[in-house]
Amino acid sequence: MISIQNVKKVYSSLKGKVVAVDDVSMEINAGEIFGVIGYSGAGKSTLIRMLNGLEIPTAGSVTVADKQVSQIKGQELRKARQEISMIFQHFNLLWSRTVRENIAFPLEIAGIPKNIRLKRVDELIKLVGLEGREDAYPSQLSGGQKQRVGIARALANNPKVLLCDEATSALDPQTTDSILELLVDINKRLGLTIVLITHEMHVIRKICHRVAVMEDGKVVETGKVLEVFKNPQQKITKRFVSQVTEPEETKETIEHLLERYPQGTVIQLGFVGESAEQPLITNLIRNFEVTVNILQGKISQTQNGSYGTLFIHIDGEASETSKAIDFITSQQVGVEVIKHDK
Amino acid sequence: MINELFPNVKWDKMWEATVETLYMTGISVVATFIIGIILGLLLFLTAKGNIWENAFVNKIISAFVNVFRSIPFIILIVLLIPITKFLLGTMIGENAALPALIVGAAPFYARMVEIGLREIDKGVIEAARSMGAKTSTIIWKVLLPESMPALVSGITVTAIALVGYTAMAGVIGAGGLGNLAYLEGFQRSRSDVTLMATIIILIIVFVIQFIGDVITNKLDKR
Structure with missing residues (x-):
C-alpha cells in the first residue's frame, strides 16, 4: 500500500x-x-x-x-x-x-x-x-x-x-x-x-x-x-x-519486596505471546514442593499477542526452588532472580 | 430649547452635511475593505514559508503599503489632486474625496488584515491542504472565515479613522460635516455650528464602534 x-x-x-x-x-x-x-x-x-x-x-x-x-x-x-x-x-x-x-x-x-x-x-x-x-x-x-x-x-x-x-x-x-x-x-x-x-x-x-x-x-x-x-x-x-513494561515505581516496589521477604526467592517473570496465556503458576504449585506468592504483575495486550511481567515469591527447599526455576525457564518464560542487595 | 442652544445651526444644512459624511465614509469603507483584504492576502500569501512565497512581490506590496500609510492624510489629498481630477474631472465635492480616502485607508487596513491572517493557526491551513484544498478554497473557506473577527474589528477601527479623514477632506472642499464645521462654524465664528457638527461626528463614531463590536462578538466562536 x-x-x-x-x-x-x-x-x-x-x-x-x-x-x-x-x-x-x-x-x-x-x-x-x-x-x-x-x-x-x-x-x-x-x-x-x-x-x-x-x-x-x-x-x-x-x-x-x-x-x-x-x-x-x-x-x-x-x-x-x-x-x-x-x-x-x-x-x-x-x-x-x-x-x-x-x-x-x-x-x-x-x-x-x-x-x-x-x-x-x-x-x-x-x-x-x-x-x-x-x-x-x-x-x-x-x-x-x-x-x-x-x-x-x-x-x-x-x-x-x-x-x-x-x-x-x-x-x-x-x-x-x-x-x-x-x-x-x-x-x-x-x-x-x-x-x-x-x-x-x-x-x-x-x-x-x-x-x-x-x-x-x-x-x-x-x-x-x-x-x-x-x-x-x-x-x-x-x-x-x-x-x-516497567511502571515508574517498579524499582521501589522491588526493594520493598526484598525487605518484606527475607526468606525464599523473589523472581521476575517475563511473558511474551503464547506463554502469557499458559497456566504457569498452577503447574508450578502442582509439580513442585514450593509455596508461590504473587507479589505484583502486569499483563498487557498488543495487536499481535500479549506480554507481561510478574513478580512472584517462591519459598521451599533450596533444591525444589531451583528445580522450579528450571521448569519456568523451560516454559520459554524469561526469568530473573531478584537478589538481595545486602 | 435646542434652537436656543444652537442659534446658528441650520438643520437642513446640517442634515445634508451628515448625509455627505456618511456617504463618503460608507463608500470608502466598502472600497477599503475589499482593497485592504486583497492587499493583506497578497502580503500574507507571498510572505516567507507561505503558499505563494515570493520575496519580490512581497517587498513591492510591502513598500507600497508602507509609503501610503506614512503620508499624512492632508498631504495625500493634495498629492492626489491630479489623479482625482483625471478620474473625476473635479476636485470639489464628496466624490472627489474618495480616491484620497481609499488610498489613505486601504494600506492601513491591509496591514491589519495581514496581522489577522497571521494569527490563524498554521495547522488549520495545513489540514486544509492535507484534504486536497485548492488555494482559492483555502482563501475563501479557511483564511477569510477564520480571520473574520479580526477583519471586522480592523475595519471598525479603519472606518472610525475614515470619519476623521472625511472631516479633513471637508476642509479642502469635499463637503460633509468637516466642511460645514470649518466654513460655517470656524470661519464665521459660530462655535455652536462647530459643536453640533462635532457631536454628530461623535455619534457616528460611537454607532460604528457599537456595530463593529456586535458583529465581532457574534462572529467569534473561539
Whole structure:
C-alpha cells in the first residue's frame, strides 16, 4: 500500500543543512496499523508529511496507493490527498465551523453535492459517536470530542490511508485509550491502512501491528510489535519498551519486596505471546514442593499477542526452588532472580 | 430649547452635511475593505514559508503599503489632486474625496488584515491542504472565515479613522460635516455650528464602534 524508497529530506537553514530524514525505506501493507516511534526531532513528523505530499523528499520516492506522491503535483496531488487523509495532534479544526460543517469541509473540497454531503456527515457523526453534538462549535468540545471530529473529517472522503500525527499526544490517558479504540475499530471495519507517529510506546503497544523506531532521521529498528517488545535490539528501543513494561515505581516496589521477604526467592517473570496465556503458576504449585506468592504483575495486550511481567515469591527447599526455576525457564518464560542487595 | 442652544445651526444644512459624511465614509469603507483584504492576502500569501512565497512581490506590496500609510492624510489629498481630477474631472465635492480616502485607508487596513491572517493557526491551513484544498478554497473557506473577527474589528477601527479623514477632506472642499464645521462654524465664528457638527461626528463614531463590536462578538466562536 505504501512504499518508501531511500527517502531523504534536507532542510537548508542559515546555520547550514539539517538532515531531517536520512535514507529511510519501508513498506507498509494494506490494512495494517503501522507505528513510527521516536523522540521529538527524530524526523517522524517530516516522514509522515511526505506520505501526503505536504513535504517533498529531497531524494528518494514515496508511493501511496499506487500514486507516486513524491512526484505528482497540482490537481493530481490534490486528488491523491483525498485518499490519504490526516489527523493532527492539535486537531486543527476550523473554529468558525460547527462539528457538522467541519466534517463537511473535505466533502465540499471534493465537490460532493449538498444533499449527499449532509447524509454522509450524519453517517460519520454516528461512526465516531458524536450524536447530539452536531451543531456545537469546536470551542465547546472536549479534546477527545475534537479528535473525534478530526477523525470523522479525515474519513469523509473514504480514504485508503489514514495518517495520524501524534493524534493522542494532547489527550489524557483515558481519552487516549478511547481514541485508540476508535482507530482500531475503523481499521477493522473499513480495512483502512493507518500510519501513526508518536513518542508514546503505550500507543504502539495498544494498536500497532508493526513498528519502526526512528532516531536522528534514521529508522534504527523495524518489526512486529510483539517481537520488538520481546527482543528490542537498539538502546533507544529498549528505552521505549521499558516505558510500558516497567511502571515508574517498579524499582521501589522491588526493594520493598526484598525487605518484606527475607526468606525464599523473589523472581521476575517475563511473558511474551503464547506463554502469557499458559497456566504457569498452577503447574508450578502442582509439580513442585514450593509455596508461590504473587507479589505484583502486569499483563498487557498488543495487536499481535500479549506480554507481561510478574513478580512472584517462591519459598521451599533450596533444591525444589531451583528445580522450579528450571521448569519456568523451560516454559520459554524469561526469568530473573531478584537478589538481595545486602 | 435646542434652537436656543444652537442659534446658528441650520438643520437642513446640517442634515445634508451628515448625509455627505456618511456617504463618503460608507463608500470608502466598502472600497477599503475589499482593497485592504486583497492587499493583506497578497502580503500574507507571498510572505516567507507561505503558499505563494515570493520575496519580490512581497517587498513591492510591502513598500507600497508602507509609503501610503506614512503620508499624512492632508498631504495625500493634495498629492492626489491630479489623479482625482483625471478620474473625476473635479476636485470639489464628496466624490472627489474618495480616491484620497481609499488610498489613505486601504494600506492601513491591509496591514491589519495581514496581522489577522497571521494569527490563524498554521495547522488549520495545513489540514486544509492535507484534504486536497485548492488555494482559492483555502482563501475563501479557511483564511477569510477564520480571520473574520479580526477583519471586522480592523475595519471598525479603519472606518472610525475614515470619519476623521472625511472631516479633513471637508476642509479642502469635499463637503460633509468637516466642511460645514470649518466654513460655517470656524470661519464665521459660530462655535455652536462647530459643536453640533462635532457631536454628530461623535455619534457616528460611537454607532460604528457599537456595530463593529456586535458583529465581532457574534462572529467569534473561539
